[in-house]
Amino acid sequence: MTETLAHQTIEQLAPLIKTKEISPVEVTTAVLQEVEKKNPLINAYIDIYKEEALDAARLKEAEIMKGIYHGPLHGIPLALKDIFHMKNKRVTFGSKIHGDHIANYDATVVEKLKQAGAIFTGALNMHEYASGNTTNNAHYGACRNPWDPERIPGGSSGGSAAAVAANMTIASLGTDTGGSIRGPASVCGIVGLKPTYGRVSKHGCFPLAWSLDHIGPMTKTVTDTAILLQLLAGYDSRDSASSNYPVDDYTSNLTGDIQGLVIGISEEYFFDDVDPEVEKIVRTGIQKLEQLGAKIEQVKIPSLENTIWAQRMTITAESAAVHHQHLIERPADFAEDVRQGFELGHLISAVDYLQAQQIRAQMKKEFNNVFEKVDVLISPTHPFPATVIGQDKKMHNGREIKVYDNVSRFSRPGNLVGLPSLSIPCGIHEGLPVGMQITGAAFAEKTVLQFAKAVEDLNLLQEAKPKVY
Known part of the structure; x- marks a missing residue:
């Protein structure tokens, strides 16, 4: 019984906890047993809070016995990416430099989860400082994909995706600067949502590139994603980028009804140079959505051709500014790939950076025009499935390509324009999951979730x- 509890979702567990049919202690024990059994192989956790989690579970159980119930997260064990400040806990950001850092306050998302009664079982592995898409961490070891432990779980939120997929947490949170929620979700076969920029507060989350960073849920199901987003969304005065746009009701009427809604397809960019089987799987999924009553419309977004350059100029310049002092004082304490990426930022001129922002402004205008005609854009999340750990190059459509340069091509635009974008599993290719990316208009998370539920x-x-x- 305890093992099956760890395999459940928030939606399944919450009513049973509320009615006292199961206890937070039982669920937390079940999750910790999965962690003990699987973490030596998967390496999803950097730190495990076993005793603290069990103590918290007993406290949450006592509250419920007294008739105190805080909602669907009450008594649910979660593990978060090791990038969020959690008071009195070590928070490494996946780095050596911050390997002994003890947080003295809670990030807003942690604060909200605590108030909702969630239990924390540990901090999850990530690519150092969120700067990479493999989670092959030089300081804490490579995280492995539960579908094939010889392959990457994606990055930078690889530990979050792997832990959810392997039932080592009921759900998680990740961060996404160029695809770091959606990419791992895609290759680990889970649901990952990057909300609209400013929808979820970033206060207390260590930055990679402040104008591109987002926080979002990583879960087993679409409903669980909606439950977490409902809690986390909203204005926070402590985050200068936070939006006071009204928060929708994400959990009600989540039926998957997409009758009459319009799917936009951008052939020139989002279906360019895709693995043939991945393309077939995603197009089959789109055809099935059309059979459910959705309409298809071809769209053009000319500025997408500048995506890679604009994203690279922005992320490298902003990340170099974040890490400038440590690059001077402790360069040897960065992993080589991460250090080289940050150092490149010092070579970018103000002209380059500002031109990249002009491109972003044009992209936002073009995306807004498209969303006057369609409800969502759909594409593959990744152009190919998970690669082998340490594989820097691969054969793709008859030629050798660099994995890093190509793997996040379809997720980067969502960060540049700040629109909500979600990855959901839509098929299997050679035993590995394939993700479908669903992108919506600003603050249209409810529509994105509705399409995801249909899938x-x-x-x-x-x-x-x-x-x-």
Whole structure:
């Protein structure tokens, strides 16, 4: 019984905890047992809070016995990416430099989860300082993909995706600067949402590039993503980028009804140079959505051709500014790939950076025009499935390519324009999951979730499970 509890979702566990049919202690124990059994292989956790989690579970159980219930997160064990300040806990940001850093306050998202009664089982592995897409961490070891432990779980939120997929947490949070929620979600076969820029407060989250960074849920199901977003969304005066745009009701009427809604397809960019089988799987999913009553419209977004340059100028310049002092004082304490990326930022001129922002402004204008005609844009999340750990190059469509330069091509635009974008599993290719990316208009998370629910209900994975499940 305890093992199956760890395999459940927030939606399944919450009513049973509320009615005292199961206890937070039982659920937390079940999750910790999965962690103890699987973490030596998957390496999803940097720190495990075993005793603290069990103590917290007993406290949450006592509250429920007294009739105090805070909502669907009450008594639910979660593990978060090791990038959020959690008071009195070590927060490493996946680095050596901050390896002994003890937070003295809670990030806003942690604060909200605590108030909701969540239990924290540990801090999850990540690419150092969130600057990479493999989670092959030089300081804490490579995190492994539960579908095939010889492959990457994506990055930088690889530990979050792997832990959710392997039932080592009920759900998680990640950060996304160029695809770091959606990419890991895609290759680990889970749901990952990057909300609209400013929808979820970043206060207390260590930055990579402040104008591109987002925080979002990583879960087993679309409904669980909606539950977490409902809690986390909203204005926070402590985050200068936070928006006071009204928060929608994400959890009600999440039926997957997409009748009459319009799917936009950008062939020139979002279906360019895709693995043929990945393209087939995603297009089949789109056809099934059309059969459910959605309409298809071809769209053009000319400025997308400048995506890679604009994103690279922005992220490298901003990250170099964040890490400038440590690059001077402790360069040898960065992993080589991370250090080289940050050092490149010092070579970018003010002209380059400002031109990149002009491109972003044009992209936002063009995306806004597109969303006057369509409800969502759909594409593959990644152009190919998870690669082998340490594989820097691969054969793709008959030629050798660099993995790093190509893997996040389809997720980067969402960060540049700040629009909500979600990855959901839509099929299997050679035993590995394939993700479909669904992007919506600003603050249209409810529409994105509705399409994701429609995809989920199609059961396109056909009950396929990771090897480590």
